[in-house]
Amino acid sequence: MNDQELRDEIEKMSNKLIAIEQPLRNRYFLSCESQNAHDVCRFLFEDVRARFVIATAIDSDDCYEILYHFAYDELGTIIHIKAHIRDRENPSIESIAPFLPGAEWIEREIHDVMGIVFVNHPRLERLILADDWPDGVYPLRKEAKR
Amino acid sequence: MSWKLWSLKKSPWVFHVNTGACNNCDIEVVNCLTPKFDVERFGIKLVGTPRHADALLVTGVVTRQAAPRLIRAYQQTPKPCVVFAIGACACNLGIFRKGYHVVGPVDKILREVDPNAIIAYVPGCPPKPEAMISGVIKALGAI
Ligand code: SF4
Numbered sequence: 001m002n003d004q005e006l007r008d009e010i011e012k013m014s015n016k017l018i019a020i021e022q023p024l025r026n027r028y029f030l031s032c033e034s035q036n037a038h039d040v041c042r043f044l045f046e047d048v049r050a051r052f053v054i055a056t057a058i059d060s061d062d063c064y065e066i067l068y069h070f071a072y073d074e075l076g077t078i079i080h081i082k083a084h085i086r087d088r089e090n091p092s093i094e095s096i097a098p099f100l101p102g103a104e105w106i107e108r109e110i111h112d113v114m115g116i117v118f119v120n121h122p123r124l125e126r127l128i129l130a131d132d133w134p135d136g137v138y139p140l141r142k143e144a145k146r
Numbered sequence: 147m148s149w150k151l152w153s154l155k156k157s158p159w160v161f162h163v164n165t166g167a168c169n170n171c172d173i174e175v176v177n178c179l180t181p182k183f184d185v186e187r188f189g190i191k192l193v194g195t196p197r198h199a200d201a202l203l204v205t206g207v208v209t210r211q212a213a214p215r216l217i218r219a220y221q222q223t224p225k226p227c228v229v230f231a232i233g234a235c236a237c238n239l240g241i242f243r244k245g246y247h248v249v250g251p252v253d254k255i256l257r258e259v260d261p262n263a264i265i266a267y268v269p270g271c272p273p274k275p276e277a278m279i280s281g282v283i284k285a286l287g288a289i
Pocket of ligand 1 (some may be wrong): 233236
């Protein structure tokens with residue numbers, strides 16, 4: 001696949017995306033709403049055959065963002081999917097771990113420190129917080145006390 | 147000098163405790179044992195359990211999860227024993243100072259259970275193997 005073909009593949013998903021940004025030849029930012037993130041990741045992983053690198057979470061001004069980072073190694077291209085979770089009271093998003101086991105631990109970690117619930121995750125238990133850490137306290141949220 | 151102290155100084159066996167280090171200090175501790183520095187020529191030997199140890203090499207800040215385990219390892223070490231706080235984190239929290247998971251530097255945690263604990267500090271991020279060797283020698287000279 002060359003650069004143009006990759007762009008065409010990505011544009012097939014445009015009905016599920018809010019925006020496609022390509023600041024550099026080998027870098028894409030795809031914004032989407034949280035309910036579409038699962039389908040977009042699945043498409044990138046199974047049809048485009050990009051490699052999952054890692055996911056990160058941000059406590060943004062008006063929403064939580066989960067960023068899934070994929071790499072398309074043949075072209076050295078990095079594709080970031082920004083999923084916006086608008087519900088700040090009960091943040092949740094569909095888990096990608098059922099088809100992508102490599103995402104299992106990072107989703108558990110995000111659940112620990114940010115309190116985002118990953119629906120359909122096979123084992124959403126505590127991973128990195130101390131055993132005696134109180135439930136319902138999420139240390140990396142903005143409102144967390146220092 | 148009591149025979150206990152003499153044998154401690156003659157050949158201190160050490161046990162390595164990582165209480166939340168970034169792993170760089172641990173690499174330097176292992177480096178001390180490689181042929182280049184070879185601390186075994188001074189009788190310093192890494193052992194597998196605190197019950198065989200004369201000294202604890204503690205690296206890293208003490209995290210909430212590790213604090214009770216550090217205390218347990220310290221209580222199981224035969225006394226007299228020397229605790230080496232290796233690295234800026236173990237001495238005084240270093241770059242993890244404001245972390246949510248940090249409960250304190252090594253000396254604060256150990257002094258809570260034993261106010262007379264013998265603690266030696268080797269600062270640096272990470273300390274060089276030479277610094278650790280010189281720290282061990284200075285501490286043994288002081289007791
Ligand atoms: S002192 Fe530096 S090298 Fe050692 S554990 Fe702390 S951050 Fe890592």
